Amino acid sequence: MSFLSILYAILFYAATILLVAGLGRKIAQYARTPAPLKIPTMPAPTTQTGVVLRVATEVVFFRQLFKSNKWIWLFGWMFHMGLFLVLARHLRYFTEPVWAWVVLIQPFGKYAAFAMVAGLAGLWGRRILVERIRYISAPSDHLMLALLLGIGLSGMSMTFVSHVDIVGLKAFLLGLMRFDWSHSLPSDALLLIHLLLVAILMIIFPISKLLHAPGVFFSPTLNQVDNAREKRHLAPWAAGLDADRAE
Amino acid sequence: MRKSQRFNILFGLAMAAVLLSGSAAVFAGVPVPLLPEPVKSAVEGEESCVLPEDEMRRVHMDRLKHQRDDTMHEGVRTSRFSLKECISCHVTKNDAGEKVSVKSREHFCNACHAYTGVTLDCWDCHASQPDGGQ
Amino acid sequence: MSKQIDSTHDDRQVSSGRREFIKQTAATAGAALASGALLYTGEASAKPADEAVTSAQRWGILVDTSKCADGCNDCVNACASENGWGSVEHDPRPKTDAQWIRSVTIRNKQTSAEHTLPLMCQHCENPPCADVCPTGASFRREDGIVLVDKHICIGCRYCMMACPYKARSFVHETIENQIEYAPRGKGTVEACTMCVHRVDDDRNPACVEACSHQALTFGDLKDPNSDIAKQMKQHATKELRADLGLNTGVRYKGL
């Protein structure tokens, strides 16, 4: 294994541990955050199935965003759906044999990258061009967009401009997953840049606003059933107090 | 307090499970495409392929496409980057000594293409084995 | 005059070898012409493998319908086995099976004179198929051969709508075990290629070679010394649907 490969191996092990542990910690925190009151955004579903459907449409279609702002929705949705296809396409580097459905969507992921990058460009344009939004944008907002755009563009360059050795890349990645370090990482500049940016994103993910990805599932205005009248809402921590008082 | 402790134990167990399942695969080794040896050297006097392997992995399709357009539209019929030559040189035979078609994962092209999940449509029209597999 | 390229050779060796050959041929031919002993066939226009074809040539086929025998199918069979389109693996489905060349018998409505002739791509100078093709997959090579670039054919079949000769076929089913030099596959349009792989190799198209009645002549229409040009100068020939002004590369004598 080359020196560069060792460096990237260590980087990716570290990034993976930080991402998994950080996300796990955050999700646990979200899960344990008390929801003392029923506060679903009205109109809200009255059954649990309804809630699952509501969260699903929110996650897949960004319904609330659509209702509030069409432009942000357009760019945001384009970006996220593009990203989804692109990520699905990347599963081919981590599975052997490659799953059939990944092979099937693989070509579409190629072009989804354009939607993804266009969406990002739109979102970033909004932060730069709309004065009100520019005023409230923090450096970290720009950093996230820059990282994602950098990842998207470097990735697309490898598909559409200058090809890299993806067989070597897959052997390296499968090696990392199996703790077999006999395959070096191909040293294509574009690939190294792409992977470096990805590692950085993985590392800062658990401490960034990108946490809205797991966070959306824990939003009480979204995931609560509108049954306050039928069933008394009692948060677990309040249940203890309730029991004490009853004694 | 008790609850957070319980969580930490669970979380630690989960992480350990992930690591263990990973290390269980250590003994499986890393799967890589197995390529058949070329039958002959395409460029006489040179040991390598028409280009160094390292380069071929990256640009083979660009070269093939260039050659394809030249041959199709201008009748240029040089052999160096001709698909036909790739196939006849890197002909793949199975254990029984028969030439295999691109349907098999042993096939020279398919070995890497299946590995990386890249579908090929060359073989919708072209023969994937020299002399119709005879 | 068989001049097979040894494909294992280096390109440069091949081309220099060919140049050498051309010089020799030219010298021989010159000497022969001088002595008046050899009929120059006009086929020694050998092109090095690494050079593009040019418009210095225009390849054509002359069909002598008076020699074409009723009931003879040699040219059709030769084309089918050369290019692999006849040997379908299923029962014949005449409406959808490809036919690059076919034998047609026609009768003059006034005189009742009957003629049998082969009909295939007429290799027009202004091919309607190439005009209508949205991607440019249908095109005419510089030397006059009309081809389909199946790499960019999307299978829209507009070329088949536009061809006045019904010379093209759409591949209606999956094809396996193609011949190496005759790629063909489902979802694309195909037609007579004038055996372009043979022409580039200085050989006659398979149909011409197979015709035992000397009804077919292949050659360079632009070379006044070629057999085909001489025949066309001597005899009246016809192009099919001359009213369309397409200037076909395939001509008919005796119609």
Add this chain to the structure above:
Amino acid sequence: MKKIDYLEIDGDSRGFYTLVGILALIAAFGAGAALTMEHAGHWITGMSNQVIWGTPHVFAVFLIVAASGALNIASMGTVFNRHIYQPLGRLSSLLAIALLVGGLLVLVLDLGRPDRLIVAMTVYNFKSIFAWNVLLYTGFIGITGVYLWFQMDRSMGKYYKIAGYAAFIWRLILTTGTGAIFGFIVARDAFDSAIYPPMFIINSFAYGMAFFILVLLAAYKWTARPLGDKLVYRLKNLLGVFVAAAFYFLLVYHLTGLYHTKRHGIEDFFLQSGGIYTQLFWIGQVLIGMLIPMFLVWHPTLGKSRSMISAAATLVIIGGLSQMYVTLIGGQAYPLNVFPGYEVVSSSFFDGGVNAYSPSLFEVMLGVGGIAVALLAVTMGVKILRFLPTDLSDKAVDPHHTKEAA
């Protein structure tokens, strides 16, 4: 005139979900048919090396022609300043885009290599009208999309007229391009005529209007929103005028053919001896598609009935599909004349005879699937965005409305 308010439909009734379900099911069948055709190859369809374009093309070309016509109602409001039609502009644009997408979907899924769509969109031969059409179709979606945005976004109001003009001109060019697909075919007797582009434009007026009337009447009936007679009568009268104009073009086309000796064969085929094509021409195209609808919309009492107006619009659509079938498939069934002055004694490739064609179930499913996709897009569209005015009663749409007139 009141200010027009637009609102999404509720779209939570059993009827709405039934409609969406049925349309989605038909679309799914169409997708299944396309997949089957691609997998097996086209031999399982009725299409062959003789009849090259089949039922999918009948539906696709019909939908594409209807799409440009559906935009007409918006153009009448924007370009020709007919204020009464302005509230209908959004629905008109939506329907236009939806019909075009439905038609293109059918066209693309019938390609031999639909996986190479990207080739069709990146590699062009600009002598080909097909290549131009690729740009015209995508351009139409883009321009009409922008037009729609300007219609809906008041802050872009000052560009609304420009976008309306652009969309109107573009749609005329687009239908010219669609008609030219047939007009430019020199080889076949049925085509090869400069009348095709203008005839297609006139036909598009009629087909687009028929679709629009049906969608409008259904939408306002099912959502119980008020829709005044004034608007409906105007639309049905226009439908009558467009059908009459289409009839005129048809007449001129066939008169020319009857005069030209060399075209007697094809005219005889269409008008007398063509079997199914002759029947479809007289019964489907002329009687059902033109004469009966004109009678219905202009009849003093029948023409006042909404169900009769719906029937007339439906008949125009059936007539339009018949017209496409006769033109497209009849034009190919009639043999190519490769040897003028000769008759074919024998041929292994069906030279000289009328070419047989019968549509397969797959083709019909794919074509109908395209219509379902278009209608599904409209149905979902009016639920998601504000396309439909809440009130189209006479009082709301007509500035000169008085009680007496109503």
